[in-house]
Amino acid sequence: xxxxxxxxxxxxxxxxxxxxxFFYQPLLAIFRLVFSAQFSQGWKLFRWSQITKPLAFTLYQxxxxxxxxxxxxxxxxxxxxxxxxxxxxxxxxxxxxPFILPxxxxxxxxxxxxxxxxxxxxxxxxxxxxxxxxxxMLNSLSAILLAHIFYNTSIVIRMVGSNLSRLRQNLxxxxxxxxxxxWRAFKEVTLPLLMPAILSATLMVFLFDFTSxxxxxxxxxxxxxxxxVEIYNQAMNRFNLPVAGLLSIVQLxxxxxxxxxxxxxxxxxxxxxxxxxxxSGLREARTRWEKIFVIVMVVVLLLLMVTPTLSLLxxxxxTFDAARGERGELKTGFTLRYYRELFENREQxxxxxxxxxxxxxxxxxxxxxxxxATVLGLISVYAIQKSGxxxxxxxxLIMLPLGASAVTLGLGFLIVFGGTVLTxxxxxxxxxxxxxxxxxxxxxxxxxxxxxxxxxxxxxxxxSMGASPLRVFRExxxxxxxxxxxxxxxxxxxxxxxxxxxxxxxxxxxxxTIPVAIYRYLSxxxxxxxxxxxxxxSLLMVVCVAGSLIIEQIRLPGEEVF
Amino acid sequence: MLSVRDIYKTYEGAPLLNGLSxxxxxxxxxxxxxxxxxxxxxxxxxxxxxxxxxxxxxxWDGVDLAQTPAHQRGFGLMFQDYALFPHRNVYENIVFxxxxxKRPEAEIEKIVGERLKSIRxxxxxxxxxxxxSGGEQQRVALARALAPDPRLLMLDEPLGALDRGLREELTxxxxxxxxxxxxxxxxxxxxxxxxxxxADRLLILHDGVxxxxxxxxxxxxxxxxxWVAEFLGLGNLISANDLTKNAIQEEKPKAxxxxxxxxxxxxxxxxxxxxxxxxxxxxxxxxCVYMGERYQxxxxxxxxxxxxxxxxxxxxxxxxxxxxxxxxxxxxxxS
Numbered sequence: 001x002x003x004x005x006x007x008x009x010x011x012x013x014x015x016x017x018x019x020x021x022f023f024y025q026p027l028l029a030i031f032r033l034v035f036s037a038q039f040s041q042g043w044k045l046f047r048w049s050q051i052t053k054p055l056a057f058t059l060y061q062x063x064x065x066x067x068x069x070x071x072x073x074x075x076x077x078x079x080x081x082x083x084x085x086x087x088x089x090x091x092x093x094x095x096x097x098p099f100i101l102p103x104x105x106x107x108x109x110x111x112x113x114x115x116x117x118x119x120x121x122x123x124x125x126x127x128x129x130x131x132x133x134x135x136x137m138l139n140s141l142s143a144i145l146l147a148h149i150f151y152n153t154s155i156v157i158r159m160v161g162s163n164l165s166r167l168r169q170n171l172x173x174x175x176x177x178x179x180x181x182x183w184r185a186f187k188e189v190t191l192p193l194l195m196p197a198i199l200s201a202t203l204m205v206f207l208f209d210f211t212s213x214x215x216x217x218x219x220x221x222x223x224x225x226x227x228x229v230e231i232y233n234q235a236m237n238r239f240n241l242p243v244a245g246l247l248s249i250v251q252l253x254x255x256x257x258x259x260x261x262x263x264x265x266x267x268x269x270x271x272x273x274x275x276x277x278x279x280s281g282l283r284e285a286r287t288r289w290e291k292i293f294v295i296v297m298v299v300v301l302l303l304l305m306v307t308p309t310l311s312l313l314x315x316x317x318x319t320f321d322a323a324r325g326e327r328g329e330l331k332t333g334f335t336l337r338y339y340r341e342l343f344e345n346r347e348q349x350x351x352x353x354x355x356x357x358x359x360x361x362x363x364x365x366x367x368x369x370x371x372x373a374t375v376l377g378l379i380s381v382y383a384i385q386k387s388g389x390x391x392x393x394x395x396x397l398i399m400l401p402l403g404a405s406a407v408t409l410g411l412g413f414l415i416v417f418g419g420t421v422l423t424x425x426x427x428x429x430x431x432x433x434x435x436x437x438x439x440x441x442x443x444x445x446x447x448x449x450x451x452x453x454x455x456x457x458x459x460x461x462x463x464s465m466g467a468s469p470l471r472v473f474r475e476x477x478x479x480x481x482x483x484x485x486x487x488x489x490x491x492x493x494x495x496x497x498x499x500x501x502x503x504x505x506x507x508x509x510x511x512x513t514i515p516v517a518i519y520r521y522l523s524x525x526x527x528x529x530x531x532x533x534x535x536x537x538s539l540l541m542v543v544c545v546a547g548s549l550i551i552e553q554i555r556l557p558g559e560e561v562f
Numbered sequence: 563m564l565s566v567r568d569i570y571k572t573y574e575g576a577p578l579l580n581g582l583s584x585x586x587x588x589x590x591x592x593x594x595x596x597x598x599x600x601x602x603x604x605x606x607x608x609x610x611x612x613x614x615x616x617x618x619x620x621x622w623d624g625v626d627l628a629q630t631p632a633h634q635r636g637f638g639l640m641f642q643d644y645a646l647f648p649h650r651n652v653y654e655n656i657v658f659x660x661x662x663x664k665r666p667e668a669e670i671e672k673i674v675g676e677r678l679k680s681i682r683x684x685x686x687x688x689x690x691x692x693x694x695s696g697g698e699q700q701r702v703a704l705a706r707a708l709a710p711d712p713r714l715l716m717l718d719e720p721l722g723a724l725d726r727g728l729r730e731e732l733t734x735x736x737x738x739x740x741x742x743x744x745x746x747x748x749x750x751x752x753x754x755x756x757x758x759x760x761a762d763r764l765l766i767l768h769d770g771v772x773x774x775x776x777x778x779x780x781x782x783x784x785x786x787x788x789w790v791a792e793f794l795g796l797g798n799l800i801s802a803n804d805l806t807k808n809a810i811q812e813e814k815p816k817a818x819x820x821x822x823x824x825x826x827x828x829x830x831x832x833x834x835x836x837x838x839x840x841x842x843x844x845x846x847x848x849x850c851v852y853m854g855e856r857y858q859x860x861x862x863x864x865x866x867x868x869x870x871x872x873x874x875x876x877x878x879x880x881x882x883x884x885x886x887x888x889x890x891x892x893x894x895x896x897s
Contacts, residue, residue: 168645170643170645173607173632173641174639174645175647175658176632176633177612177638177639178633178662178707178710179633179634179659179710180633180658181631181633182631184662189649192649269649270649270692271648273646273692274649
């Protein structure tokens with residue numbers, strides 16, 4: 001008995017040590033820095049507006065984004081839960097893609113659609129013989145909102161849609177039978193029963209919008225600063241770490257609050273009385289209004305959710321202008337040049353590194369992250385499972401990093417491991433560590449249900465036949481966990497490949513990751529830079545989409561990480 | 563009152579209801595009997611206006627209801643799964659229909675109070691419906707359907723989800739409630755005991771049409787065809803062919819090959835018939851089960867046909883006996 005307690009504690013050592021050093025220590029350092037600075041300088045180090053302004057804008061844009069996402073997502077959830085139409089399944093897959101895309105890819109995609117060199121402006125310019133791009137959508141609030149809608153609509157569709165399609169059909173029909181008009185039945189019965197799912201989805205979308213970093217930084221431009229962006233600005237551009245730290249604390253407090261609300265809202269309310277285990281059948285649109293609804297929704301979804309990625313892919317194969325600084329021939333049309341350039345080292349390039357180096361860096365980091373996160377995750381889930389009641393206190397310790405943003409992590413690393421901001425060379429090794437912290441909660445959420453699904457009797461049976469604990473793990477646990485482990489590896493790999501927030505803090509100028517390189521290419525002038533950013537983004541997108549499709553294939557049904 | 567005419571409805575390409583018609587008079591309780599999947603529930607939904615028939619019409623007092631949406635029909639339907647609103651408590655469930663009718667609040671309170679009292683659940687008013695037992699849910703669903711005073715009440719297998727002991731108890735209670743309501747009632751079930759116990763008239767639904775419509779006694783004494791007899795479990799159904807093979811002594815009955823002879827177990831006589839017209843069999847006792855007062859006995863003839871008979875005394879397994887049915891007790895049924 002005593003021995004097993006020690007064994008359990010031993011399991012906790014490694015994950016807790018990792019988190020203590022790389023998560024709680026930096027977090028604590030941020031707190032210490034902020035409060036010691038405040039005490040020594042009497043709270044005069046900053047103006048309140050430095051905090052309230054970004055906070056107000058963060059809340060404002062997050063609220064607006066969430067409302068707009070619901071405006072599109074709720075009818076879309078209804079569309080997919082009720083109606084059958086040609087291409088339904090394909091569209092369903094297409095609209096889940098945005099959610100898994102790295103922020104730099106989304107930025108690049110919107111750039112190719114709405115930017116000065118994007119399809120829309122190019123089209124309008126050639127159509128009306130304009131010399132300058134007529135649409136200035138980038139660096140505006142609408143660009144941020146569009147990108148947030150693009151990102152998060154699929155959350156609403158999935159969370160609300162799955163409940164709507166499983167809602168017992170007899171309930172609204174019973175209301176109609178008791179004298180309620182179809183609209184009244186929807187209002188009195190369907191809507192209240194969907195409310196928990198709508199609330200969960202709303203909070204989830206709000207959390208993502210609230211913590212959005214890359215989108216705001218790259219699409220919003222300098223005049224828009226959310227908490228995340230302001231942390232980055234204060235730390236990286238003004239070297240004002242105490243203010244950055246204070247912003248981090250405010251940010252952390254808000255995300256924790258929303259996370260707690262999300263957990264509360266996820267508790268099942270009516271269970272089987274409201275939801276059937278299987279979804280009810282789809283039907284074709286019958287009345288004229290239903291047909292109009294289906295057509296309008298499909299068109300809107302295609303425009304908002306599919307055109308940006310499509311435009312990125314196509315634009316990366318087209319050249320339109322020989323931009324300044326390049327002596328190339330003026331050629332318009334299909335080209336593979338941007339992709340070829342990825343593998344060439346241009347000595348005279350404005351850039352410090354050839355793109356292939358960024359790809360190599362990212363691959364190494366992603367490989368390390370994948371192994372580190374999965375091994376730590378496996379140990380953690382066994383620790384959680386073996387500790388019984390104790391895990392109720394220990395589990396949140398492991399899951400908390402999900403609440404902290406990557407930017408906060410990056411800032412904490414700077415403070416603890418940095419000495420000065422300028423000595424960035426030493427941070428390279430910390431990138432996979434930061435990525436592991438970002439990926440760990442996802443990995444645990446993938447592994448834990450799989451581990452809990454193994455009946456204890458199987459292990460006892462193996463033991464009774466004389467298998468050693470290690471043998472039991474190999475013969476019973478591993479075959480069952482195999483899929484979940486594969487999913488975890490892929491999750492961690494794609495998360496690391498696309499991670500931007502922490503990497504933007506930690507990566508050396510000479511050793512960028514793919515997203516950091518894309519960010520830099522995008523912010524530089526020149527058609528070649530632009531093309532290379534697009535080619536790299538397209539490749540990253542293809543890898544992420546492929547990864548998530550494979551995850552969908554090998555994931556056991558009923559395991560949703562969100 | 564209610565007239566259902568030539569209802570036609572397909573399910574996944576095959577006809578489910580195939581030109582079905584029937585009538586219902588004021589205060590009459592009819593039971594609609596059919597196997598599961600025969601379209602009973604669909605028929606109720608069509609009458610309630612919750613589903614559309616592909617052709618045919620539903621009339622109330624001669625008025626076609628095609629243009630009347632479900633919520634204006636005033637037909638109460640109690641769903642098979644009760645469909646109680648899980649986000650509302652017992653009181654809020656029962657009050658729903660009354661609120662939709664915009665009755666004055668004082669009246670609403672009085673009606674709901676009476677309803678709760680009639681189902682002996684006054685103290686349950688504030689309970690969430692998700693915490694009720696199956697029997698309690700059934701009562702609340704009935705109270706909810708009756709509260710807005712519908713002009714027609716339809717019940718879809720109201721006791722189907724309950725276990726047998728509770729079912730027998732609630733059948734009596736339900737009979738009383740339905741009689742007291744003086745409303746026309748359509749009661750859907752696949753259980754003949756329930757149907758016989760509750761209804762004035764029985765409609766048998768088979769292959770998308772009403773194959774028989776009559777009082778319990780009529781159905782019992784003169785089943786319309788072999789399928790009805792088998793569905794109601796009236797007794798042995800022997801094909802003309804089997805009869806020729808098995809019967810020892812018979813006057814050649816006139817019947818086509820498809821017809822079935824209905825031999826009711828309690829009409830079986832032990833021994834040898836004195837007349838030539840009787841249906842005489844000889845066989846070996848397979849089993850013998852005490853059913854209270856009489857024994858239900860299985861008999862296998864030399865040709866392998868198994869007959870069910872009722873005997874006044876215990877038979878020994880393996881014993882060879884002779885039985886016969888007097889000709890006047892035997893019915894020839896179309897298949």
